[in-house]
Amino acid sequence: MAKLYVVPTPVGNLEDMTYRAVKVLKEADLVLAEDTRTSGILLKHFDIKNAMQSHHKFNEHKTVESVVTRILAGQTVALVSDAGTPAISDPGFLLVRECVRHGVQVECLPGATAFVPALVDSGLPNDRFCFEGFLPQKKGRQTRLKELADERRTMVFYESPYRLLKTLTNLAEACGGERRCSVSREISKLHEETVRGTLDELVAHFTATEPRGEIVIVLEGNINS
Numbered sequence: 001m002a003k004l005y006v007v008p009t010p011v012g013n014l015e016d017m018t019y020r021a022v023k024v025l026k027e028a029d030l031v032l033a034e035d036t037r038t039s040g041i042l043l044k045h046f047d048i049k050n051a052m053q054s055h056h057k058f059n060e061h062k063t064v065e066s067v068v069t070r071i072l073a074g075q076t077v078a079l080v081s082d083a084g085t086p087a088i089s090d091p092g093f094l095l096v097r098e099c100v101r102h103g104v105q106v107e108c109l110p111g112a113t114a115f116v117p118a119l120v121d122s123g124l125p126n127d128r129f130c131f132e133g134f135l136p137q138k139k140g141r142q143t144r145l146k147e148l149a150d151e152r153r154t155m156v157f158y159e160s161p162y163r164l165l166k167t168l169t170n171l172a173e174a175c176g177g178e179r180r181c182s183v184s185r186e187i188s189k190l191h192e193e194t195v196r197g198t199l200d201e202l203v204a205h206f207t208a209t210e211p212r213g214e215i216v217i218v219l220e221g222n223i224n225s
Contacts, residue, residue, distance in 0.1 A: 002072075002076050003071065004078075004107070005109065007079065007080050008109060008111025009081065011113070011114045021109055026050065029051070029076050032077060034055065035082050072102065085108070114216050118187060118218055119216075124218055129155065130153045134159065135157060141170070148174065157216070157217040157218075158217075164211045177199050180220040181202055181218065183202055183217055185211060
């Protein structure tokens with residue numbers, strides 16, 4: 001049966017690609033890629049020669065209808081992002097929602113996503129947690145930080161290396177500098193690193209050491225609330 005496959009791809013190490021993910025991509029009629037250049041390297045590595053089409057945050061509103069039409073006509077479509085699981089802080093949600101609305105079968109394969117290893121590596125409670133993705137950059141940022149100050153569960157954020165120091169400083173101001181935190185970067189890559197400490201300690205560390213690579217922040221919940 002024609003369907004939409006949501007296919008996770010490695011966040012770093014290509015050996016994290018599953019046999020099933022390779023099989024699905026080889027058999028799909030069309031591969032939707034966040035960046036065809038990035039995904040093209042991955043597909044070439046696994047000798048996958050299927051047709052690709054761009055599907056990213058700037059065009060997904062325009063492409064979802066035509067993709068659903070193709071699946072309804074009998075084609076199998078596979079969706080990938082540059083790294084990790086599509087729709088987790090990446091394009092994909094709109095397409096999945098539209099497929100569900102039209103009764104199109106959707107199947108998400110299990111696979112790589114950056115926040116799970118970062119959460120486990122943090123040493124912070126992970127029996128209950130909330131995933132916040134990227135904090136608002138401007139509008140609503142301070143309001144959200146104030147709300148999260150009282151959150152009792154462990155919190156997980158994505159951040160770029162260019163905004164990490166600002167975000168850690170903002171979290172320290174909102175939650176208190178003694179709140180425990182963990183910063184993981186370059187997950188599954190050669191220079192993978194996790195730095196743990198209080199927010200104040202991490203602000204000092206990354207003031208002295210310029211952060212590089214994609215970042216996952218794991219913040220202790222408010223255990224005193």
